[in-house]
Amino acid sequence: MATRFLSIPLLFGLSLPLTTWAQATSHAAARHVQQETGTLTGRIQLADEQAAESVSVLVKGTSLGTTTDAEGNFRLQAPAGWLTVAVTHVGYVTQLLTVQIKAGEAVTLPPLTLAKDQRQLSEVTVMGNRTINEKPVAAGKLPVRPLDLPQSIVTIDQRVLEQQQVLRVSDALANVSGVYVMGTTGGTQEELASRGFSMGSNNTFKNGVRYNNGALPEATALESFEVMKGSNAILYGNVAAGGIINLVTKKPRFQQGGQVGMRVGSYDFYKPFVDVYGAVNNSEHVAYRVNATYENARSFRQGVSSNRFYVNPSLLFKVGQKTDLLVEGDYLHDERTPDYGIGTINYRIVDVPRSRFLGPKWAYNNTDQTSLTTTLTHRLSDTWQVRLLGGYQGYDNDQRSTSRPIGVLENGDWSRSAQGSQTMQDYFLGELDVTGKFKTFFLGHAVLVGLDADKYNTTTPSYTAVAYDKINILDLDKYKQRADMPALSLASRNHTPIRRVGAYVQDLISVGEKVKVLAGVRYTYQETGTKSLAYKDYSITQSKRYDDAFSPRLGLVYQPIKTSSVFASYSNSFVLNTGIDRNGGALPPSTLNQFEVGVKNDLFNGALSANVTAYHIVNDGQAQTILQNSPSFNSDFPNAQELAGEVTSKGLEVDILSKPYQGWSLIGGYSYNHTSYTKSNIYEVGSLLRYNPNHTANLSLFYTLDHSILRGLQAGFTAYYVGERQAGRSTRQVGSNGQPINDTFKLIPLSSYTQFDASVGYAYQRLTLRLKLSNLLDKLSYNAHDDNSINPIAPRQLAATLTYQL
Structure with a gap:
C-alpha cells in the first residue's frame, strides 16, 4: 500500500512531503534527546x-x-x-x-x-507584558524595539481585542490615533485611511503578506493588530504614505488548549467559533492550530443580511534546534447584501429613516478568499537569522445590484439601472530577509538585507448596465418595485498583470548607548500590463509600462534614558500613475517626501507608555490634467497629464497605553490632520481633501476586580470621537479648457460625532461571559464615498459573548 503524505507548496512550486519529512526529522532528533x-x-x-x-x-x-x-x-x-x-x-x-x-x-x-504578594503590592507599579515601545512588530522585519526606531508604531494585543469584543478591523481603530474609516462603499468593505492617505489593499497585510481588503477581514483569528504609521516603502515598496496595517493571526502551540464560544447580538446576529491548538500526536516537533467561525446576521438596514464562514489552520514544524517552518492558511466565504446607503439629492444627505434600503431584494455580493503562507526561519547564530517567506492569495468577488443612487431628482424620484461586476485575482509573493547584529569598533549594527518579488494576475469582466425601474427614495410606496433579476451581458474583459521586484538594505547603527542612526534604501522595479477585450466588436487593446524608484530612509534617535527616546526621520514613498504624459508615454510615479519627529516614553517603570509624533508629508508631483491654455498642452493627446500638482498633509498624533495595574488598564489617543491642495490648476488651493477628519480622539478604560466575592468581574468603557469631514466631489475652479466654470460638483459636509461603548464581563474558572452595548447614545452619523454611497453608522446594539477555555 502506498504511503500517503501531505504536500504543501513553498515559494511557488517547491513541494515538501511534510508528514514523512517531519517524522524522519523528529525521529533523528529524538534519538539524541x-x-x-x-x-x-x-x-x-x-x-x-x-x-x-x-x-x-x-x-x-x-x-x-x-x-x-x-x-x-x-x-x-x-x-x-x-x-x-x-x-x-x-x-x-x-x-x-x-x-x-x-x-x-x-x-x-x-x-x-x-496569587498576589500583598507584602510587595505597595511597591509594585509594573505588572503584565511588554509595553508598545518594547515589543518588536512582525511587520517591521527587524527584531528591534519600537523605542529604537524613528517611527510611530502601535500594537493592539489579543487581550484588548477580546476585552473590547472586536468584531471588525474598524472596531480596533478605536485604540489607534489618526487611523480612521474613510468610507464603506456598498457596505461590503471598510476603506481605512491614515494621515490623509487611503490604506487600501496595497497597505493591508496579513502575517506580512499583502491582503486584499475588498472583503471584511475576520477578527476572531487575530493575535495582534499592528499599525506602522508613516512611510514603509523601504520595507514593502509602493505603499501609500499614511502607514500600513498588519493582521497577525494566532500561531500554533505545543501545549494543548483553546476555546469554544458563541456570540449573539441585535438583529439576529449569531457567531459560533472555535480555536484549538496543541502538539500533533504529542510530538515535540509538530504543532497545530485551527480557528474556525460561522456568522449569520440581519442588519438594522431593512433587507440587508450577511452570511460568512472562515477557517484558519496552521502548522509549526521544529525542523531542528535552529530551524522552524510555519505554514498558515485561511479560507473565507462571505455573502452579503450590497448597500449603497440612503442617497443624496443635489449633494444633500436625505432625511429618511436610518433603516431605509434602496437596493433590490435580489442583490448579492459574494466573495471567496484563500491564502497560504509558508515561513522558513533559520537561526545561523544567536545574532544572525535567515527568513524565507512564500505567500499566495486568491480573491474572487461577484456582485449584482442596482446602481448607486446618482441623479436623484428634487422630489426623490430615481431611475435605477441594474449592474454587475466581478474581480478574480491571484497574488504571489516570495521574500528573503537576512537580519543580524554585529559591531565595528565602537558602533553597533542591527542590519536587515532583503529581496522580494511579487506578482498580481487580475481579471475584471465588466457588464453592460441596463435600465431597471423607478423608485422614490423619500417614499418607497410611490412606485411598485421590480422583483426580478435581469440578465446582464458582458461588455468587456480586462486583464491586468503586475510584476514587481525589490531589493533593500537597512542598518540601525548604535553610537554608544544613547544615539542610534537608521539608514537604508530600497530599489523597486515594476511592470504593469493591460489587455482589454471589448465584446461589442471583439477588439483587443494592450499596453505595458515600466516603472522604477528608489526609496531612501534616514532617521536619528536620541535616548537620554533607557525608557525614553526623541527621534527625527526622513523617508519617501511613491505611487504609480495610470495616465499618459504630453507625448503619449507612460506617466512616471509620484514621489512623496515625509518628515517625522516624535517622543516616546515608558513612564512609571513601564506602567504607562506615552508617545507623541508630528509629521509633514508632501506630494509635490501629483498628477493633474494639462489644461488647453497651458504651454504644455499637446492637441494630439488632449487627456494627457503632468506631475504639477501638490498635496500636503501635516499633523500631530498622541498615543497612550498602560499595562494592567491593580486591575486598571487605559488606552487613549488624539490626532490632528490637515490634508489640502497646496498647488493645483483645477481645485482651489488650500481646499481640504475629502474623507479626512481634522480631529480624532479615543479613550478606553477597563477594570477587573481581583478580590472580594466579585473577583473576575470586568467593566469597560470606550469613547471614540471623529471630527468634521466632507464627502461629495471636490469643486473645480476651471474646466479642461482652462476657463472658469460654474461647477455642478459640491462637497457634502459630515458632522462630527462621538460614539460611546460600554461592556461588562465575568470570568469564572474556564467560563467567561461578556456583554457589550455599542453606540450607547444611539448617535447618528455616516460613512461616505463621493455622493453616492452614504451609509449610516450602526445604531445602539447589544452583543453577548460566552467562551469556554479548553
Whole structure:
C-alpha cells in the first residue's frame, strides 16, 4: 500500500512531503534527546485574570529556564528525574513545584494561578507584558524595539481585542490615533485611511503578506493588530504614505488548549467559533492550530443580511534546534447584501429613516478568499537569522445590484439601472530577509538585507448596465418595485498583470548607548500590463509600462534614558500613475517626501507608555490634467497629464497605553490632520481633501476586580470621537479648457460625532461571559464615498459573548 503524505507548496512550486519529512526529522532528533531529557509544559494564570506573559519558569539548581508567552503558556526541555521548578513573577507569590521528568516523555502541569504578594503590592507599579515601545512588530522585519526606531508604531494585543469584543478591523481603530474609516462603499468593505492617505489593499497585510481588503477581514483569528504609521516603502515598496496595517493571526502551540464560544447580538446576529491548538500526536516537533467561525446576521438596514464562514489552520514544524517552518492558511466565504446607503439629492444627505434600503431584494455580493503562507526561519547564530517567506492569495468577488443612487431628482424620484461586476485575482509573493547584529569598533549594527518579488494576475469582466425601474427614495410606496433579476451581458474583459521586484538594505547603527542612526534604501522595479477585450466588436487593446524608484530612509534617535527616546526621520514613498504624459508615454510615479519627529516614553517603570509624533508629508508631483491654455498642452493627446500638482498633509498624533495595574488598564489617543491642495490648476488651493477628519480622539478604560466575592468581574468603557469631514466631489475652479466654470460638483459636509461603548464581563474558572452595548447614545452619523454611497453608522446594539477555555 502506498504511503500517503501531505504536500504543501513553498515559494511557488517547491513541494515538501511534510508528514514523512517531519517524522524522519523528529525521529533523528529524538534519538539524541530522549535518552536524557523530557519536556515540561503548562499554563500560568494571574490572580487578576490578566495575561501572564513573561512569567519565569526556572529549574532550581540549574541554569535552565524559560518564560511564558502572551497567553501564559510555556514549554521547557529539562533533564530526566525529580526536579524542583520555581514559578516567579514580580508582585506575585513564588510557587515551587516538584515534578518527575521521564526521558523522552512530556509532562503537562495543570493550570496554575499565581496569587498576589500583598507584602510587595505597595511597591509594585509594573505588572503584565511588554509595553508598545518594547515589543518588536512582525511587520517591521527587524527584531528591534519600537523605542529604537524613528517611527510611530502601535500594537493592539489579543487581550484588548477580546476585552473590547472586536468584531471588525474598524472596531480596533478605536485604540489607534489618526487611523480612521474613510468610507464603506456598498457596505461590503471598510476603506481605512491614515494621515490623509487611503490604506487600501496595497497597505493591508496579513502575517506580512499583502491582503486584499475588498472583503471584511475576520477578527476572531487575530493575535495582534499592528499599525506602522508613516512611510514603509523601504520595507514593502509602493505603499501609500499614511502607514500600513498588519493582521497577525494566532500561531500554533505545543501545549494543548483553546476555546469554544458563541456570540449573539441585535438583529439576529449569531457567531459560533472555535480555536484549538496543541502538539500533533504529542510530538515535540509538530504543532497545530485551527480557528474556525460561522456568522449569520440581519442588519438594522431593512433587507440587508450577511452570511460568512472562515477557517484558519496552521502548522509549526521544529525542523531542528535552529530551524522552524510555519505554514498558515485561511479560507473565507462571505455573502452579503450590497448597500449603497440612503442617497443624496443635489449633494444633500436625505432625511429618511436610518433603516431605509434602496437596493433590490435580489442583490448579492459574494466573495471567496484563500491564502497560504509558508515561513522558513533559520537561526545561523544567536545574532544572525535567515527568513524565507512564500505567500499566495486568491480573491474572487461577484456582485449584482442596482446602481448607486446618482441623479436623484428634487422630489426623490430615481431611475435605477441594474449592474454587475466581478474581480478574480491571484497574488504571489516570495521574500528573503537576512537580519543580524554585529559591531565595528565602537558602533553597533542591527542590519536587515532583503529581496522580494511579487506578482498580481487580475481579471475584471465588466457588464453592460441596463435600465431597471423607478423608485422614490423619500417614499418607497410611490412606485411598485421590480422583483426580478435581469440578465446582464458582458461588455468587456480586462486583464491586468503586475510584476514587481525589490531589493533593500537597512542598518540601525548604535553610537554608544544613547544615539542610534537608521539608514537604508530600497530599489523597486515594476511592470504593469493591460489587455482589454471589448465584446461589442471583439477588439483587443494592450499596453505595458515600466516603472522604477528608489526609496531612501534616514532617521536619528536620541535616548537620554533607557525608557525614553526623541527621534527625527526622513523617508519617501511613491505611487504609480495610470495616465499618459504630453507625448503619449507612460506617466512616471509620484514621489512623496515625509518628515517625522516624535517622543516616546515608558513612564512609571513601564506602567504607562506615552508617545507623541508630528509629521509633514508632501506630494509635490501629483498628477493633474494639462489644461488647453497651458504651454504644455499637446492637441494630439488632449487627456494627457503632468506631475504639477501638490498635496500636503501635516499633523500631530498622541498615543497612550498602560499595562494592567491593580486591575486598571487605559488606552487613549488624539490626532490632528490637515490634508489640502497646496498647488493645483483645477481645485482651489488650500481646499481640504475629502474623507479626512481634522480631529480624532479615543479613550478606553477597563477594570477587573481581583478580590472580594466579585473577583473576575470586568467593566469597560470606550469613547471614540471623529471630527468634521466632507464627502461629495471636490469643486473645480476651471474646466479642461482652462476657463472658469460654474461647477455642478459640491462637497457634502459630515458632522462630527462621538460614539460611546460600554461592556461588562465575568470570568469564572474556564467560563467567561461578556456583554457589550455599542453606540450607547444611539448617535447618528455616516460613512461616505463621493455622493453616492452614504451609509449610516450602526445604531445602539447589544452583543453577548460566552467562551469556554479548553
